[in-house]
Amino acid sequence: MYAFTFHRPQTVRQAAGLLTKNGDAKLLAGGQTLLPTMKLRLAGPPQIIDMTLIEGMSGIEQSGRTLTIGAMTTHNEVNTSPVVQQAAPVLAKLAGMIGDPAVRHRGTIGGSIANNDPNADYPAACLGLGATIVTNKRRIKADEFFTGMFSTVLEPAEIITKVIFPLPKKAAYQKFRNQASRFALVGVFVSKRGSEIRVAVTGAGSNGVFRVKSFEEALKKRFSPKSLEGMTIPADGMNSDIHGSAEYRAHLVGVLARRAVAEAIGKPAA
Amino acid sequence: MSGTGIGAAVRRKEDQRFITGKGHYTDDINRPGQAFAYFIRSPHAHATIKSIDAKAASAMPGVVAVLTGAELATDKIGNLICGWMIHSKDGSPMKMAAHPALASGKACHVGDPIAVVIAETLPQARDAAEKVKVDYAALPAVADPAAAQKSGAPQIHDIAPNNTIYQWHLGDAKAVDAAFKSAKHVTKLDIVNNRLVPNAIEPRAAIGDYDSGAGTFTLWNTTQNPHVARLVIAAFVGMAPEHKLRVIAPDVGGGFGSKIFIYPEEVVALWASRRVGRPVKWVAERSEAFLADAHGRDHVTHAEMAFDADGKITGLRAKTVANLGAYMSTFSSSVPTYLYATLLSGQYEIPHIYCEVDAVYTNTVPVDAYRGAGRPEATFVVERLVEVGAREMGQDPAELRRKNFIKNFPHQTPVIMTYDAGDYNASLKKAMELADYKSFAKRKRESARHGKLRGIGLSTYIEACGIAPSQAVGSLGCGVGLWESAEVRVNPTGSVEILTGTHAHGQGHETTFAQVVSERLGIPIENVLVVHGDTDKVQFGMGTYGSRSGAVGMSALVKALDKVEAKAKKVAAHLLEAAEGDIEFKDGKFSVAGTDKSAAWGDVSLNAYIAHKFSGAELEPGLKEGAFYDPTNFTFPAGCHICEVEVDTETGNTEIVAWTAVDDFGVVVNPMIVEGQVHGGIAQGVGQALCEGAIYDKDGQLVTGSFMDYAMPRANHLPTLTVDTTMTKCPSNPLGIKGCGEAGAIAAPAAVINAITDAIGTENLAMPATPATVWAALQKTGMPRAA
């Protein structure tokens, strides 16, 4: 790790001010992505702005058919929250699949989404549920938020404060793990809310999380794994590395989508 | 019997300290005035080092020194060596290239240490390291062993044309050819034994501490064999005279072979300490462990097995190319030769065997012994051939094995080894019963109903442990003897310290060695202290690897205990005023035959020291004895592992649904510890079979350089293991012990791959059989995808 100046602002406004003043500064949430890269000296921000003292940035609230999760809420809090478990069990389960207990007790939803790791789980949930990402400046639809591997529409001094999830009628997430990192080699999130059907895929695409419109169309006819029978997506644009070829990933998208739909409608995933 | 003797499943004495965080590892040790070392390592797989400019770095805050290969040469520090001479077929000696502790002139693998920064703090050393300017001229690199032998391949060391270290062979080629000519069936396989990173939990570490007043050196080091480290560093590297070098291996957190070897970093820590006049500490980061710990396996083999019309094996031949990496590590040469080809007979009566092995240099981390060392590679070859042979000939794999088992002992194989005892049928039979082998077809149908392919795989392995008879290994090129020593020091109050030349880094010696003493002297294990890992305390020893500590180390202990008992009887005779010949010793009590006169162990030990009852002229006071034990043969643990898998055809994911292990380890000192060793070994073998694999790209960069890409086995890879034993005593050592440390890792890979290939119906499956690999193999078979 390189030496850095450590700031602990009390408010989002102060944090944003510090960011504006120090172009190379980095926000620190749970540190589960940032700190490892700093320890490996792959990143060396001269200023670290720790958000743990900012009040009101974490917490879970349900109002009607929406669930609001503060950006600093940890994966463990989401995983174990009775509110989430009741209102959106799929989210609680997804959060419980992230990393290991240590990671889940530190890592946050805001950090995960801001980072937009192409293999991360939360981006699939945001896109798969049609979430709204709220920042200190604006509200951003998930469909517009994720712009590619490790990239989002967030501007330099923009801070995610919370994420608003509309509650689905049916939803499920199927994660096929990379055996080494335990991130998603491919993860497929499906949801049904009224007539809105979403299928979001993480891990597979070389451009990060994406929706599969062809699957969504098919599922609109009937929300059943049968509707996706034999359907695949092209291997073009899929990641290919030592953990799996593009063909394999494309194939898994179909398999996991069918299994997710089966799970969402309460059938045991084969 | 005190209840803590041989065969008792007593809890490990050492766990109290390990579990409560009171272990004392090298990194827990800090010396007054200590400075920190950080190594600058080559980012290139192969490069000329044109210049090293340390000016800016030397001026950085806290920097004590920046040292390079040039200073090492000035100080005449010798090269690291490989201690086992192998000769090629043509009689020429192996081509051992110079291996300086800091590369001079040329870097030969990514991670090759080029220079070291010594600074007040580790962060300062790291900061300064970034300012050292190394001017490299990159050279073409080669990481693949087969490619390295081709003409036109980059040449790594001048001494080794075509990067070939030796071309060795064993066995009778002509007799094997004849066997194949008259064979009814021949099974042929191309096998890659995947390269592994050992990944002990505790990374390697070293503290060098030079005392200029006394002219002595101390090295705290994560080593499995402190005396061998001292010998090599003194006699070959010439870093310090042997009598002035103390090597201490404190608690060591796992080794699996990777901490046997003498590495550059510990030599540099000692040397730097003398240079800067301060203790110097180095602790590897996990990334360094990937790039600088000796890797394991990495064989490419073509193997064939010949059968007659009855399915009897008539011959085996194998041609192996073994990747030894950029330099020859300490015992690297022996692994793909005498620890490999000598086990190619497996548990079978095979009249003729011939094996050729080419060892080659590549631009990769050196490769050396890793849990099993050569024997897992041999078992994989033999057990895949037998399994595939059975399938090709339409025979039951278990039956084919049984038909070919060696049944009479001792048995001389055509590849050096004389198996002394075993009952292979017994372990196969018991394993098949425990695994309910006969109902497999029913389970397979049930799996199919759930859309899963089920497979079953056997591995009836053998290993040569108890390493090793000195004369035998000497005749095969080993530079050291592989006996073991023990000393038993009885205190006046009757408690006992035993000193062993073996070393524990997870094996539980503090418990098991104490159990041997407990059994013999009738005292509880709490009254026995096991001392190891310090060359100032233990006079000499060969360390721990090759499942040798029980078979060889405990045998030395038994010899020393024999002497202790003999002396104690003399003392007891004086104490009880009886003839020495009438003294009997049983259950911790000395008694006079035919009388009710007796003396407790503690009375006798006390009297040995107060010496009031005898004249020192006829009997020396004290009770302390030492012994060296040199085995007369290897030991031959063997057994049968049966693995059952379910393969998800849609994802290619393999789930191991059942595992049965029945091993014959001879006499078992502590069944709980043995079970733990079997569990750990199976986990490592399953790791090799399902997920582990070190991958280099064509430029020699390690793609799997962290746990993000290198997959370790996890609890979820394993079902509840059914572990049992059968027993034939080892006839060659006093306790009848064979050894158990490596068995699981040796048996497991073949069992897993035999099971998966049985499930998916194709033999063409590489390790690690990751979901992606299995899925790709399934696509080639044209198997219909399950719904």
Ligand SMILES: Cc1cc2nc3c(=O)[nH]c(=O)nc-3n(C[C@H](O)[C@H](O)[C@H](O)COP(=O)(O)OP(=O)(O)OC[C@H]3O[C@@H](n4cnc5c(N)ncnc54)[C@H](O)[C@@H]3O)c2cc1C
């Ligand atoms: C061993 C391990 C395993 C893991 N496994 C998984 C897994 O299986 N699935 C998965 O999805 N993730 C996994 N992760 C990543 C983990 O979920 C991280 O917690 C998450 O990606 C980042 O969250 P954080 O709170 O730790 O963010 P930090 O590391 O603190 O920050 C990450 C980045 O986001 C920025 N940032 C943080 N918060 C905000 C904010 N509110 N507004 C704007 N920018 C912000 C930071 O400046 C930084 O650039 C794993 C991590 C580890 C170490």
